[in-house]
Amino acid sequence: MTNIEIIEKLDAVHTADNSELAQLISTITDNELEVLRQTAQKCAQKHFGNKVFIRGLIEISSICKNDCYYCGIRKSNKNAVRYRLSKEQILDCCEQGYKLGFRTFVMQGGEDGYFTDEIMCDIISSIKQKYPDCAVTLSLGERSRESYQRLYDAGADRYLLRHETANKEHYSKLHPQIMTLKGRKQCLLNLKEIGFQTGAGFMVGSPYQSIGTICEDLRFIEQLAPQMCGIGPFVPHKDTIFKNERSGSVRLCLVLLSVIRLMNPNILLPATTALGTVDPIGREKGILHGANVVMPNLSPSEHRKDYSLYDNKLCTGDEAAESLKTLSEKLKKIGYQIVVDRGDYKGNH
Numbered sequence: 001m002t003n004i005e006i007i008e009k010l011d012a013v014h015t016a017d018n019s020e021l022a023q024l025i026s027t028i029t030d031n032e033l034e035v036l037r038q039t040a041q042k043c044a045q046k047h048f049g050n051k052v053f054i055r056g057l058i059e060i061s062s063i064c065k066n067d068c069y070y071c072g073i074r075k076s077n078k079n080a081v082r083y084r085l086s087k088e089q090i091l092d093c094c095e096q097g098y099k100l101g102f103r104t105f106v107m108q109g110g111e112d113g114y115f116t117d118e119i120m121c122d123i124i125s126s127i128k129q130k131y132p133d134c135a136v137t138l139s140l141g142e143r144s145r146e147s148y149q150r151l152y153d154a155g156a157d158r159y160l161l162r163h164e165t166a167n168k169e170h171y172s173k174l175h176p177q178i179m180t181l182k183g184r185k186q187c188l189l190n191l192k193e194i195g196f197q198t199g200a201g202f203m204v205g206s207p208y209q210s211i212g213t214i215c216e217d218l219r220f221i222e223q224l225a226p227q228m229c230g231i232g233p234f235v236p237h238k239d240t241i242f243k244n245e246r247s248g249s250v251r252l253c254l255v256l257l258s259v260i261r262l263m264n265p266n267i268l269l270p271a272t273t274a275l276g277t278v279d280p281i282g283r284e285k286g287i288l289h290g291a292n293v294v295m296p297n298l299s300p301s302e303h304r305k306d307y308s309l310y311d312n313k314l315c316t317g318d319e320a321a322e323s324l325k326t327l328s329e330k331l332k333k334i335g336y337q338i339v340v341d342r343g344d345y346k347g348n349h
């Protein structure tokens with residue numbers, strides 16, 4: 001099959017064989033990528049029109065008990081500046097965000113033992129009480145099924161937990177032994193079963209990634225059928241063992257955004273901060289390749305630089321929630337409109 005035929009197949013039946021995916025991803029030319037892009041953009045527009053959903057990202061803690069090899073806030077990084085937001089600080093972020101037009105708040109953080117179920121449930125129910133028209137998304141890493149259930153019962157709507165890679169060997173090259181792909185997958189299954197709108201995802205160009213592991217990622221997403229999928233380029237952090245590795249490619253990331261859009265037509269797909277970090281117009285490019293979500297930073301400005309997952313992570317400029325207006329204008333220029341809406345998943349699973 002030619003690459004164009006593979007693109008047509010993805011558009012028509014939303015799947016392709018591993019060999020077809022591998023061929024497309026590894027040999028796509030610039031002209032073919034433009035066809036892929038337009039096909040993915042049309043697919044996104046069919047489901048979402050010219051709307052882009054926004055999420056206010058609140059980075060609640062840079063303290064983490066895990067030691068993921070790629071991550072700047074890993075436990076063993078002695079140079080990381082650690083902070084933790086109080087409930088009041090989190091509610092202040094929501095207040096500011098609400099005024100700016102955010103109707104989804106994403107609380108993300110390292111795996112910080114301070115945020116027990118009791119403390120998180122209290123924060124979640126306070127947010128839901130004050131902003132009943134808003135969705136609460138959590139991204140707090142791996143917890144027990146019982147814990148996820150409690151957070152859900154307290155009112156949390158969505159949970160982001162990237163699988164990072166669907167290949168077992170690859171997973172073990174990115175994480176210490178006590179973290180397993182099996183455990184990560186089980187968490188995702190639990191989240192889905194409980195009823196969360198669930199997000200999986202992976203880094204593009206992480207060390208030891210191959211075309212083969214990427215095909216496994218695409219297949220995993222197809223099978224899990226999450227409501228959301230976050231992908232962005234890997235970016236090295238100076239205090240990790242991957243400090244001398246290269247950043248993931250923007251082009252490959254854009255190819256994969258388009259492929260994921262075609263394989264999962266109504267999935268919520270962000271143009272991520274990492275994409276905006278490695279390319280000044282990465283966010284816009286992501287939207288034009290089929291993404292439909294952006295997640296500006298709502299964290300208190302004095303702490304933003306300390307949630308340092310990778311070097312030069314954007315947290316100001318268009319990435320900052322305060323600058324929603326300029327982001328909105330930039331998206332308008334490429335034909336898109338930011339909406340004040342929870343932006344829930346509209347599919348049937």
Ligand code: SAH
Nearest residue numbers: 070071109110140141162233234235309310
């Ligand atoms: N503790 C939470 C949140 C992790 S940070 C959890 O485990 O889910 C959110 C995401 O940032 C991670 O899932 C990872 O895919 C991404 N990330 C971490 N380090 C990165 C790096 N160096 N480059 C690009 N993305 C990175």
